[in-house]
Amino acid sequence: MTPSDVNTVSNSLAAQGYLPDDGISTAVFLAMTLQRPLLLEGEAGVGKTELAKALASMTGGELIRLQCYEGIDVSQAVYDWDYSRQLLHLRATEATGESTSMSSDDLEAQLYGERFMVKRALLRAISPVEGPPPVLLIDEVDRADDEFEAYLLEVLSDFQITVPEIGVFRAERPPLVVLTSNRTRDVHDALKRRCLYHWVEHPGFEREVEIVKLRVPGVDDGLARQVAAAVEALRDLNLYKPPGVAETIDWAAALGKLGATKLDDELVTNTLGTVLKYREDHQRVDQHGVAAVVKQAFEKGLMHG
Structure with a gap:
């Protein structure tokens, strides 16, 4: 599938439950039409992995996920x-x-x-398939070491892999490749040059509200706005691990299960564990004051309502 324009990509991703901004839609369009890997960097929880999942649903290709970690080698990846x-x-x-x-x-x-032979993610991704080419998600590439990154560069340059005992495997049609990085370390320039690059920001307020409403069917409109505003307020508190979009969705879903239609101090205190996962961050919110977060959520929710 080669999209005709950026709007087609935007509408197709939205149909899969992923609401992109113009920058993401453009980056995806170029990656698909130029057949180049797409490197997505950004804080954890901004939707990098979800984008790859949505692309697989959109194209109909199999999602092949390679989760990177320190010490990963050929036997686990190829x-x-x-x-x-x-x-x-x-x-x-x-x-x-x-x-x-x-x-x-x-x-x-x-x-x-x-x-x-047991084919791992990289070899499966270049193997011949019926139907659309797969989407190869190389997740958290910044966790892998330099040697593996160098090997990856070779694979992504030619979409071919040499197995000494058998020979060379080449992709008849290259997969759509998405690499993600939380930037725990810088990815090497050589790999970046091979890829198109996009920095994924936290969504703006209105887009985050729309994402919550899309991903939590039946959520009260006012609650969706207050939750998005409260998460935005939390992100401004210089936390150890600021909440991402995934946490916003989890919080809205949890509040919906509790029958809530608006935030209050007690509700925020009792459910904060769905959105903040570190004790230090809970303490930071306590110091700032839960009431202040709720007040800001109400004010922003009403202002944009």
């Missing part, structure tokens, strides 16, 4: 061998006497053939 099946095959050839008529090279070629 391919590995199914040692238990190889051993069973070896035992079977011995039991039937087949191995006696084979050279060690022939036997090894059997054991290290594609039938005993």
Whole structure:
């Protein structure tokens, strides 16, 4: 699927429950039409991973997710061998006497053939598929180390992977690639040059309200506005971990389950654990005053209502 313009991307993502701003829609349009990987950076919880999920739903391609972490290597990201099946095959050839008529090279070629290969995310993403190409999500690439990032650069440059025992695997049609980074460290310039880049901000107030209303069906309109305004107020408190859009949605859903139609001090105090996940941040809100957060939420909710 190659979209005709930016508006088509925007409308298609919205139909999947993801409300993009113009910058995101433009970045996605260019990534799809130029067939370039898209690197999304931004604070945790701003919707980077959700965008990849929405793209998979939008294109109809399979979402293949590679979660990066310190120490990730080829066997976890590209391919590995199914040692238990190889051993069973070896035992079977011995039991039937087949191995006696084979050279060690022939036997090894059997054991290290594609039938005993376990394809991990990167190899699956370039394998031939029926239907639309997959969406390859390389999540939190900033958590991986330099060696893996260098390997990734090679894969994304040519969309091909060499397996010494078998040969070269090449993508007939390249996947749509989305890389995300929470910027715990800087991604290398070489990888950034290979990608289109977009910094994902927290949404503006009105867009966050619309996201809440879309993702929490039946939520009271006034409550959605107050929750979005309260989260905006919390983000201004210099917290250790400012709440993202995911936390805004969780908070609105939790308040809806409690039958709330408006915020008050007690309700905010009792449900703050759905939006803030660190004790230090709870203490910071206590110092600032829950009442002040509620007051700001009411004022902004009414002002924009």
